[in-house]
Amino acid sequence: MNTKDIPAGQLLFFRKELEPYIVFDEPQWEIFKSHLTYSSFQKKDHFVVQGKVCDAIGFIAKGSIRYYTLKDGTDITGYFSFSGEMVSSYLSFLKREPALNYIQALESTDLILISRTNLQSLLDHPILSCKIERFGRLMAEHYCCCYEERIASFINQTAEERYLKLMETGRDILQRIPQHYIANYLGVTPVSLSRIRKRIFVHSD
Amino acid sequence: MNTKDIPAGQLLFFRKELEPYIVFDEPQWEIFKSHLTYSSFQKKDHFVVQGKVCDAIGFIAKGSIRYYTLKDGTDITGYFSFSGEMVSSYLSFLKREPALNYIQALESTDLILISRTNLQSLLDHPILSCKIERFGRLMAEHYCCCYEERIASFINQTAEERYLKLMETGRDILQRIPQHYIANYLGVTPVSLSRIRKRIFVHSD
DNA sequence: TCAAAACGTTAACAAAAGATAAGGAATAAT
DNA sequence: ATTATTCCTTATCTTTTGTTAACGTTTTGA
Numbered sequence: 001m002n003t004k005d006i007p008a009g010q011l012l013f014f015r016k017e018l019e020p021y022i023v024f025d026e027p028q029w030e031i032f033k034s035h036l037t038y039s040s041f042q043k044k045d046h047f048v049v050q051g052k053v054c055d056a057i058g059f060i061a062k063g064s065i066r067y068y069t070l071k072d073g074t075d076i077t078g079y080f081s082f083s084g085e086m087v088s089s090y091l092s093f094l095k096r097e098p099a100l101n102y103i104q105a106l107e108s109t110d111l112i113l114i115s116r117t118n119l120q121s122l123l124d125h126p127i128l129s130c131k132i133e134r135f136g137r138l139m140a141e142h143y144c145c146c147y148e149e150r151i152a153s154f155i156n157q158t159a160e161e162r163y164l165k166l167m168e169t170g171r172d173i174l175q176r177i178p179q180h181y182i183a184n185y186l187g188v189t190p191v192s193l194s195r196i197r198k199r200i201f202v203h204s205d
Numbered sequence: 206m207n208t209k210d211i212p213a214g215q216l217l218f219f220r221k222e223l224e225p226y227i228v229f230d231e232p233q234w235e236i237f238k239s240h241l242t243y244s245s246f247q248k249k250d251h252f253v254v255q256g257k258v259c260d261a262i263g264f265i266a267k268g269s270i271r272y273y274t275l276k277d278g279t280d281i282t283g284y285f286s287f288s289g290e291m292v293s294s295y296l297s298f299l300k301r302e303p304a305l306n307y308i309q310a311l312e313s314t315d316l317i318l319i320s321r322t323n324l325q326s327l328l329d330h331p332i333l334s335c336k337i338e339r340f341g342r343l344m345a346e347h348y349c350c351c352y353e354e355r356i357a358s359f360i361n362q363t364a365e366e367r368y369l370k371l372m373e374t375g376r377d378i379l380q381r382i383p384q385h386y387i388a389n390y391l392g393v394t395p396v397s398l399s400r401i402r403k404r405i406f407v408h409s410d
Numbered sequence: 411t412c413a414a415a416a417c418g419t420t421a422a423c424a425a426a427a428g429a430t431a432a433g434g435a436a437t438a439a440t
Numbered sequence: 441a442t443t444a445t446t447c448c449t450t451a452t453c454t455t456t457t458g459t460t461a462a463c464g465t466t467t468t469g470a
Contacts, residue, residue, distance in 0.1 A: 140345030
């Protein structure tokens with residue numbers, strides 16, 4: 001991990017992605033900006049470690065991320081996040097409890113970070129307080145919607161349908177990561193995913 | 206559906222359940238209270254209808270609720286909510302889009318409601334605005350945590366484990382509703398749930 | 411109250427998924 | 441460059457789940 005100044009382009013990207021949720025005027029943005037930090041992660045570096053409290057939420061300015069748990073030595077991938085999305089072990093961050101999962105870079109990844117203490121100052125800041133509350137609300141609501149969709153996919157769709165939907169996102173990183181990551185994410189074994197892929201490719205050729 | 210005054214006991218219950226998220230002083234509570242409405246639902250009555258926009262979020266003051274979708278005439282249960290919890294077709298409420306599911310009373314159920322317009326007035330109210338934003342944030346964050354857990358259960362647990370976990374909640378209503386509701390919720394067929402139950406009861410006797 | 415509909419279980423068979431192991435390809439490490 | 445590791449696929453066998461249908465019971469509605 002390497003802490004340094006935030007590249008201007010990535011800051012702009014962040015501001016742009018925030019716009020559906022919160023629009024800052026210039027003075028507000030200056031204050032907000034001053035509460036941000038920055039970290040780069042090499043492939044396989046960890047942003048969050050299972051068992052330790054997660055003290056920041058991050059914005060993926062570049063790269064992509066995998067959430068996973070270790071259970072009896074078995075690595076199980078629970079989620080992916082990509083450039084432009086937020087990343088955090090939310091429960092751990094909110095409740096200051098040990099994180100239940102690892103969060104790891106799938107490739108060279110840059111995060112813009114808001115630490116718990118900085119977030120608290122923002123929430124205490126007379127000018128920004130309400131705006132940040134709103135930001136937090138909209139953010140959490142956004143994730144609620146995403147999660148609802150994912151849960152529905154487990155109930156209403158087959159693993160094959162979930163796989164096709166994931167591939168339709170067109171994230172090229174998905175072509176470059178181990179397939180057992182994807183298998184876990186879909187809720188099946190790697191062997192089973194291999195069979196699904198065979199079915200798909202035979203029928204589409 | 207039947208709109209009337211909110212029973213004092215249920216209002217108190219609501220206020221109590223909100224406390225982890227938001228504490229009102231008396232004047233604030235009076236304002237907040239004036240923005241609430243109330244509806245009673247008979248068993249099988251619908252609070253939300255698939256295809257129509259959901260215009261309120263509710264607090265289950267009494268009873269319990271089932272979320273389900275109709276696909277090609279097949280009824281698929283996606284979620285349950287119980288007394289003390291919030292209920293809404295969130296995505297539909299937030300984005301004013303047609304709801305993707307029905308929300309139905311499993312038994313005689315009373316809801317304390319905040320309509321979209323009333324919520325908007327609260328958000329515009331000089332005294333309460335920030336508090337309501339905060340309330341919304343904490344609420345959404347709470348659901349994020351619940352959803353994360355549910356998603357993890359699909360990845361890490363078997364249907365049998367999910368069934369046992371659900372039963373451990375000790376909600377007696379679960380004994381009185383059709384089991385195919387529960388089967389859908391767990392992501393298996395009713396026949397499969399029947400086999401799971403047989404396995405459990407044989408081994409525990 | 412009585413007929414119709416909905417329910418839960420079971421059986422039999424088919425389809426899908428898990429487990430394990432083997433083999434070759436790709437990747438990483440020294 | 442070469443060895444070691446990881447990865448993906450395939451095969452085989454076992455277990456689980458889905459599907460359909462039957463049957464008795466319970467619930468519902470007229």
